[in-house]
Amino acid sequence: MMGKPVTSHSVQSLIEASDNGGFSYGEKYSVDTASVAVLALTCVKRSIKAPDRMVLRLKILNALKCLIKNILQETTSDGLIGNLYSTGLAMQALSVTSTNYDCSRTIQTLLERAGSGSFENPMAASQITPSLENRNYLELNKLDCKDFEKTLDGSVLPLAPPTAPEGVITVHYRVEDGIHYSFNDSIEVTVPVGSSLLQVMEEAAKISPAKFRFTVEQSSWGPFVTSIQVLAGNTEERTYWQFLTGSNALDQGVGDYKPYDREYIVAKFSTY
Numbered sequence: 001m002m003g004k005p006v007t008s009h010s011v012q013s014l015i016e017a018s019d020n021g022g023f024s025y026g027e028k029y030s031v032d033t034a035s036v037a038v039l040a041l042t043c044v045k046r047s048i049k050a051p052d053r054m055v056l057r058l059k060i061l062n063a064l065k066c067l068i069k070n071i072l073q074e075t076t077s078d079g080l081i082g083n084l085y086s087t088g089l090a091m092q093a094l095s096v097t098s099t100n101y102d103c104s105r106t107i108q109t110l111l112e113r114a115g116s117g118s119f120e121n122p123m124a125a126s127q128i129t130p131s132l133e134n135r136n137y138l139e140l141n142k143l144d145c146k147d148f149e150k151t152l153d154g155s156v157l158p159l160a161p162p163t164a165p166e167g168v169i170t171v172h173y174r175v176e177d178g179i180h181y182s183f184n185d186s187i188e189v190t191v192p193v194g195s196s197l198l199q200v201m202e203e204a205a206k207i208s209p210a211k212f213r214f215t216v217e218q219s220s221w222g223p224f225v226t227s228i229q230v231l232a233g234n235t236e237e238r239t240y241w242q243f244l245t246g247s248n249a250l251d252q253g254v255g256d257y258k259p260y261d262r263e264y265i266v267a268k269f270s271t272y
């Protein structure tokens with residue numbers, strides 16, 4: 001890719017994963033991961049010159065068909081594919097494989113949500129931008145920057161109106177060990193309107209450190225919660241702290257998510 005050699009082992013693993021539901025985290029299909037796999041396999045496919053390696057080519061074509069079907073199955077009524085933050089990668093996958101789908105609904109929803117500030121996280125913005133410009137990661141090596149400046153002109157996404165938060169909200173916050181059931185603690189905290197979930201967690205930890213202290217690690221997407229009390233996620237054991245509103249997983253991290261008044265937020269130690 002980009003002129004770099006790719007091992008046949010990694011291609012093989014991708015092909016196998018696409019047939020065997022290898023792109024799920026927990027019970028959920030990961031549209032993001034499947035989409036990146038489509039980009040990678042398409043790149044490999046393009047580098048195979050017919051009539052070389054026909055068997056590999058066929059295997060890749062089959063894997064791509066299967067992945068595209070799975071991705072399209074995750075389309076929602078408002079045109080999102082997976083969730084708001086997987087849609088950009090999914091659009092790239094559909095575009096490099098020339099898949100026909102009704103993208104007008106998708107783009108309308110994305111622009112609406114971008115306008116209300118849902119893509120302020122730079123990683124989220126970087127994953128959505130290529131598809132709104134009808135571009136994809138596979139043509140990065142061909143990008144002409146002069147051309148790029150032209151497209152930036154006049155096609156700037158609408159910015160969220162600046163809001164001056166006033167008043168306070170009360171958030172119910174619970175931390176529970178959903179694996180060994182070693183603890184299950186709740187609190188109600190009051191924070192200024194517009195506070196992030198991280199601020200709610202900090203407030204809880206200030207009031208009751210023994211129950212609500214936590215650690216984070218900075219990552220490309222912002223703060224990632226690594227532990228609560230003394231319980232830490234672990235890559236080998238595939239455990240992590242999952243965040244939910246009621247019983248639905250949040251689609252943003254604690255640094256970006258802004259709870260509303262009287263919301264029930266749960267941090268649940270889970271497996272993926």
Ligand code: B12
Pocket residue numbers: 025030032033082083084085086087089121124127219220221222223224225226235240241242243244249250251252253254256272
């Ligand atoms: C794999 C993955 C995970 C794994 C990571 C563990 C692992 N060892 O692989 C697990 C299951 C733990 C996970 C958890 C979460 N994730 Co996640 N994750 C991904 C995914 C599919 C791929 C990331 C990756 O491997 N990138 C490649 C590597 C090379 O890059 P990297 O930067 O080093 O990757 C690291 C970070 O991405 C980090 N990470 C993963 N997810 C998240 C989420 C947040 C908020 C942060 C700060 C970091 C982070 O873990 C990766 C491995 O160390 C992305 C999809 C995407 N579009 O990027 C979603 C994605 C980044 N995750 C997302 C979310 C929402 C979460 C959760 C908040 C879900 C929840 N309700 O609890 C939690 C984090 C909670 C916490 N403890 O703070 C969203 C973020 C959207 C946004 N606007 O913020 C994405 C885009 C998925 C989506 N479409 O909704 N995730």
Ligand SMILES: *[C@@H]1O[C@H](CO)[C@@H](O)[C@H](O)[C@H]1NC(C)=O
Pocket residue numbers: 176177178181184
């Ligand atoms: C924690 O307690 C709440 C009720 O207070 C319950 O609904 C929830 O299932 C419990 N969680 C765990 C993991 O036991």
